[in-house]
Amino acid sequence: MSNPSRTDALLHGGIPVIAVASGKGGVGKTSVSTNLGAALAARGLRTMLLDADLGLANVDVMLGLNAGKNLAHVVRGEADLKDIVLTGPSGLMIAPGASGVKRMTELTAAEHAGVIGAFEDLADEIDVMIVDTGAGISDNVIVYARAAQEVVVVVVDEPASITDAYALIKVLHRDYDVNNFRILANRVQDAEHGQRLYTQLLTVIERFLSLTPEYMGFVPEDAYLKKAIRQQRLVVDAYPLSKSARAFKGLGEAVTKWRRPVGPSGYLEFFVEHHARASSGASATNTPVKSSATKPGIDVAHTHMSAATVN
Ligand SMILES: Nc1ncnc2c1ncn2[C@@H]1O[C@H](COP(=O)(O)OP(=O)(O)O)[C@@H](O)[C@H]1O
Ligand SMILES: [Mg+2]
Numbered sequence: 001m002s003n004p005s006r007t008d009a010l011l012h013g014g015i016p017v018i019a020v021a022s023g024k025g026g027v028g029k030t031s032v033s034t035n036l037g038a039a040l041a042a043r044g045l046r047t048m049l050l051d052a053d054l055g056l057a058n059v060d061v062m063l064g065l066n067a068g069k070n071l072a073h074v075v076r077g078e079a080d081l082k083d084i085v086l087t088g089p090s091g092l093m094i095a096p097g098a099s100g101v102k103r104m105t106e107l108t109a110a111e112h113a114g115v116i117g118a119f120e121d122l123a124d125e126i127d128v129m130i131v132d133t134g135a136g137i138s139d140n141v142i143v144y145a146r147a148a149q150e151v152v153v154v155v156v157d158e159p160a161s162i163t164d165a166y167a168l169i170k171v172l173h174r175d176y177d178v179n180n181f182r183i184l185a186n187r188v189q190d191a192e193h194g195q196r197l198y199t200q201l202l203t204v205i206e207r208f209l210s211l212t213p214e215y216m217g218f219v220p221e222d223a224y225l226k227k228a229i230r231q232q233r234l235v236v237d238a239y240p241l242s243k244s245a246r247a248f249k250g251l252g253e254a255v256t257k258w259r260r261p262v263g264p265s266g267y268l269e270f271f272v273e274h275h276a277r278a279s280s281g282a283s284a285t286n287t288p289v290k291s292s293a294t295k296p297g298i299d300v301a302h303t304h305m306s307a308a309t310v311n
Pocket of ligand 1: 024025026027030186187226244
């Protein structure tokens with residue numbers, strides 16, 4: 001009763017892990033990850049934001065939070081995930097990445113698996129996880145995009161952003177069998193502009209790939225979003241009535257209605273298992289491209305494998 005969103009999510013049978021990616025950097029991945037995360041948290045979902053842009057961590061800095069330890073310590077076995085998690089607006093949980101630690105940009109697939117596996121400890125305390133990935137097509141992005149049920153591709157109306165978003169989708173789809181994309185138009189003027197941008201990207205995707213990513217929606221260009229950043233706050237928190245804040249709240253509501261995996265052992269096992277397939281190199285035989293590839297969705301048959309397959 002007091003928590004309709006969570007009940008709603010559970011009724012749908014599972015919880016999503018959402019990777020936020022883009023081709024080009026600087027198009028709004030972190031803004032989307034943080035504000036969407038806080039919007040979900042405000043709806044009562046226990047939301048964990050994983051700052052997986054490991055080499056250039058900025059979620060904690062962006063929010064003016066003081067991260068003592070970070071994921072680098074967890075990977076090195078010097079801290080438990082519990083110890084590094086920060087609390088942001090609306091109770092958003094944040095697992096800070098490793099700032100300026102070069103090593104973190106060079107994690108092996110097994111080490112990435114270690115990061116993901118560490119979240120198992122908190123599985124009972126998380127309803128949804130958002131992963132803020134790095135720009136471009138690094139190992140990091142590939143690993144997390146493959147591990148997630150939904151890959152949100154942020155795009156702005158600039159040729160380089162559209163081209164790079166297409167390139168990212170092409171590589172993830174063609175080489176890594178990722179099909180579950182959703183396009184988010186950022187910094188657009190209005191709904192029509194967002195739709196136009198989506199259609200433009202979709203036209204290219206459909207011409208060259210057998211894939212029809214869904215439109216997630218749009219976030220308008222908003223000076224309040226920038227103002228909030230300067231104040232090291234989130235726009236949904238500092239300026240809840242601004243147009244971008246309202247957009248993020250609408251997107252949060254939409255996310256709770258997405259199709260979800262159904263599995264008795266929970267989403268995190270699915271997350272780890274998916275990742276195991278991503279890093280095992282066995283995906284070509286294990287995951288034939290499904291005829292439903294045009295619909296972002298989950299192959300629930302794969303949700304029951306053990307997390308132990310990671311190593
Ligand atoms: N909807 C928006 N309205 C206005 N400015 C935006 C919006 N989204 C992003 N920005 C601007 O773009 C900058 C980069 O955004 P950020 O989320 O850090 O991108 P990324 O994580 O992809 O590098 C922000 O600092 C902000 O100035
Ligand atoms: Mg960023």
